[in-house]
Amino acid sequence: MSTGAPYYITTPIYYVNDAPHIGHAYTTLACDVLARFMRLEGRQVRFLTGTDEHGQKVEKSAQAAGVDPQAFCDRVSQNFRDLATAMNFSHDDFIRTTEPRHIAASQAIWNELKARGQIYLGSYAGWYSVRDEAFYAESELVGGKAPTGADVEWVEEPSYFFRLSAWQQPLLEHYAAHPDFIAPESRRNEVVSFVQSGLRDLSVSRTSFGWGVPVPDDTDHIMYVWLDALTNYITAVGYPDTKSDAFERFWPASLHMVGKDILRFHAVYWPAFLMAAGLEPPRRVFAHGWWTIEGQKMSKSLGNVVNPHDLIDRYGLDPVRYFLMREVPFGNDGDFSGRQMVHRMNGDLANDYGNLVQRVLSMVNRNCEARTPTPGPFQDADQRLMGSAEALLPIVRELLEQQSFHRALEAIWEVIGAANRYVDEQAPWTLRKIDPARGATVLYSLAETIRRVAVMTQPFMPQASAKILDQLGVPADRRGFGDLGPSAALVPGTPLPKPEGVFPRHVEPEAA
Template identity: 45%
Template sequence: MSFYVTTPIYYVNAAPHLGHAYTTIAADVMARHHRQRGEDVFFLTGTDEHGEPVALAAEAAGVTPRELADKNAERFKALAPVLNVTNDFFIRTSDPEHVKAVQEVLTKVKDNGYVELGLYEGWYCPRCADFKSESEIVDGNRCPIHLIELTWEQEENYFFKLSKLQERLEQLYEEQPGFVTPSSRRNEALSFIKSGLNDVSLTRGKLTWGVPVPWDESQVFYVWFDALLNYYTALTYARPGEDLRDEFWPAQRHLIAKDILKFHCVFWPALLMAADLPLPKNVFVHGYLLLEGHKMSKSLGNVLDPFEVIDKFGADALRFYLLRDVSFGQDGAVSTEDFEKRYESELANDYGNLASRTIKMLLRYRDGAVPQVELDRAVAAEFDGLVDRVSAQVGDAELTAALEDIWVRVRRLNAYVGEQEPWKLSKDPERAADLDRVLATLAEGIRVVTVLLHAWIPERADRLLGALGVDGLDGTDTAPALAIATASFGAAVPTQVTDIDPLFPKQQPAPAA
C-alpha cells in the first residue's frame, strides 16, 4: 500500500516562519506514522518561486527573482532537517523538469478545449497573486488576508474555462464527501462552486518571471496553475530515471491552510479534470496559528521564529506543541508562554519524569533488568484498542485527537506510580512479586506510548527506546522496533534498561532584570 502526502509549496518572497513549520510538521507526522504501518510513503514539500509576489519582493530587495528564489529556497530546505522532517523530495517550481511537465499538462488542457483568449479585469492582490470577487473584499477595498489595498488590473490573457466544469465539480462533492475535510471547509468550497463559477485567467501578459506559455511566448502561466501542478510533476523526476506516477498518483492527502482553499478545492480538481488526470483522494484544510488575533504572516510582521524555539527547546518540543495546543484543522492562538507551560507540564513532567523515574527504579531495585512477569491486567486493559484508534485518527488527519489519546495513557502510567508506590514495595521483601509486576508494567507502558509518539517526537522517542533496551532501531521509521503492530501492550516487554539523561530538561528561569 502507498501513501502520498504533500504540503503546499511555500512562497520564496520571504524567509520561513512558524506557520510554514506547522504544516510541514503535520505532514511529517503522517508520513512517519504511515511508514510505521509498513506503507510505501512519498512525502513532498518545496517552494513556489514564480509569479508577481516573488517578482515584487525581488525588486524591493534590489535583486533578480532568480537570486531571491535561490536564497530563500535554501532557507526552506534548511528548515526541514532542523524540524526532523523526512520529506522524500523538495521541489522548486523553477526546476526545468517541473517547467517542462507544466507546459505538457497545460497544453493538454488547451487541446481538450478548456482554454480561450479573452480580456480580464478586476480587483487584484499582488501578494496573494489572486483576483478578488466582491464577496472577498473587506474594509472598502482591501485584501482580507494581507489587509492591503487592491489594485484594478486589466489585461488580455488566456482563460481557463472553469465554468464548463461546474457540474462535474458539484458531482465530485456529492459523490465524494470526504474529498475536502473538515466538513466546514468542504461546505465552504461547495458554496463557492454553487454560487457560480467564472472562467479564470490561466496566463499573465505583464510578467516575465514564470513558466512560458508554449503556444504564446508573450505570456507566462498564472502562478497558481504552475504551482498546483507541482504535486503531480514532482513524481516525474523526484527519483532520477524513475516515473513514480503509477505508484503514488493520485495523492492520498494534500495539506493546506484555509487561505488557499479556493485554489486547491476548486481550481485544482477542475484543472485535473480538464487534463484527464485522476483526482487526489483528500484535501485537508487546516486553520491558522494566530498571534494577536491574526494569522502569522511576514507581511504583517507577527511571526515566531521556529529556529529560535528549536535552539532553546529542541525540535521535538516544537513538533509536540504545535499539534497539541491547537486542534489540528482549527484556528488557534499560540504564544511563548503557552509553549513553555506545555513543555514543563507535559513533556518535562508527565512524560520525561515518568521515563526517568521508571528507569532509575529499575536500575536501583533490579539492576536494570526488567522482570519478565505477568503485567498488570487492569493497566493492560486501558491500552486495549489504542493502536487501532491512533491509526484511524492519523488516517483521518486528526493529529491532535490521536496525541490526546496517547497522552491519556501517559497520565494513566503516572497515576499508576502514585497508586502502587514502588518505593514502598521495595522495602518489603514479601512484596517483591508486586514490585516486579509494577516495574514491568511501567516499562512496557512507556515503550508502547513511545512507539506511538515516535511520529511526533522522533528524536527523543529513539533515545528513550534505546535506553529501554529496544532492539531493531536503525534511525528510520521503518525499523522493526517501530512497526505499529509492536505498540500493542505486552507485545515486546523490555528486558534490560540503561540510564538516560532527562529527555526534556527543565529550563532555568531567565534572570531578573
C-alpha cells in the same frame, strides 16, 4: 514489509518572497507526523514539500533586492530547506517550480488542456492583487481593497482562459460523491457554497511580467502562477509520464495539506484542472487554521512574526513539535503564547511523560541491577495497563486519518496518566522490601507500557521517543507499529544504560 495502500502527502509549496515562519512550520509538521505514522504502519510513503518561485511578487521582490529572480529564489528557497532540517522533517522530495522537471510538467498539462479544448485566448480586464496573485470581481472588493485587505490594481491584457464554468456541475457531483474530499466540514460547506454560486472562466496566463513558465507556442504569455504552482503535485510523481511507477503508485495524492487561505485554489481550481486533463483529483484536501501570537495577528509591521528557529533554540525541538500538534484542534485558529508553551512543557512533558520514564527507569536501575526486570505472573491491573497502551494504535490511526492530531495526543496521554496512577497505587518502592518478585512484575509492566507509548509518540517527537526506546534497550529495528504487541515485548535480563532525563523542566532564563 509494506502493508496498506501507498500514501502520498503534500504541503503547499511555499512562496519565496517571504522568510519561513511558524505557519510554514505548522503545516509541514502536520504532514511530517502523518508521513512518519504511515511509515511505522509499514506503508510506502511519499512526502513532498517545496517552494513556489514564479509570479509578479517574486519578480518585484527580486528587483527590490537588486538581484535577478533566479538568484533571489535560490537564496530564499534554501531558507525553507534549512527550516525542514531544523524541524527534523522527513520529506522524500523538495520541489522547486523553477526546476526543469516542473517546467516540463506544467507545459505538458497546458498542452493537454488546450488539446481537449479547455483553454482559449481572450482578454482580461479586472481587479488584480499582486500580493494574493488573484483576480477579484468588483463585488468582492471591500473598501477598494481585496477581501484579504491587499491592494488591488486594474489590469487589462490579453489572456488565455480555462473553461472553469464548464466544471461547476462535475465539481459539485464530485463533492457529493466524496464527502471527505474537503475537510474540516466548515471549509467544505464554504467551498460547496462558492461553487454553487456560479463559476466564471479563469484567467491562466499573463503578459504584463515575465517571471514564469512560458506558455507553449505563445512566448508573449507566461502561465498564471496557480496553474503552474498546483501542477507541482503531479510533477513530483513523474507527470507527464502517467505510466511511470511513481505516478501509478502514488497518484491520486492521499492528502493535500493547505492553509485555509488557499483552499479555493486546491478544492476548486485544481480538481477542475485535473478532471479537464483526464486525471483523477486528489483524495482529500485539509485546510487548517492560522496562528495568532499572544492574541494578535502575526504581521511584520507588528514585529511579532515567530521564527521557528528561535522557538527551537529556546524550548527544544520535540517540545515545540508537541506543542504545535497538541495545543489547538487542527483546523481551528490557534494562539501561540510562551506561557502556554511552558505550561505544556512542564505539565504534559516533564511532569507526566518525562517523570514516568525517569522514575520507572531509575527504580529498574536500582532494584533490578540495571537490567530489564523478570516478571512473575501478571495481575489484572498489569494486563489492563499494558493492554491500554497496545490498544492505542487503532484509536490514534482513526484520529490521524481525520487529521485530529490533538485528540490523538490526548489518547496517548490518557495512558501516560493511567501509568502514573498505577505507579502510585502499586508502590514498587514498598514492594521491593516486602515482595520483591511482585515489585519486579510491576516495574516490568511499567517499562513495557512505556515502550509501547514511546513507539506511539515517535511520529510526534522522534528524537525524544528514540532516546526513551534506547534507554529501554529496544533494538532500532523493533520500533514499528507491528512491534507494539507482546511478541516484541521487552526481554527480561537485558542490560540497560543509566537512565537520563528526556524532558527537563523549562525555567525561563529571566526567572532562573
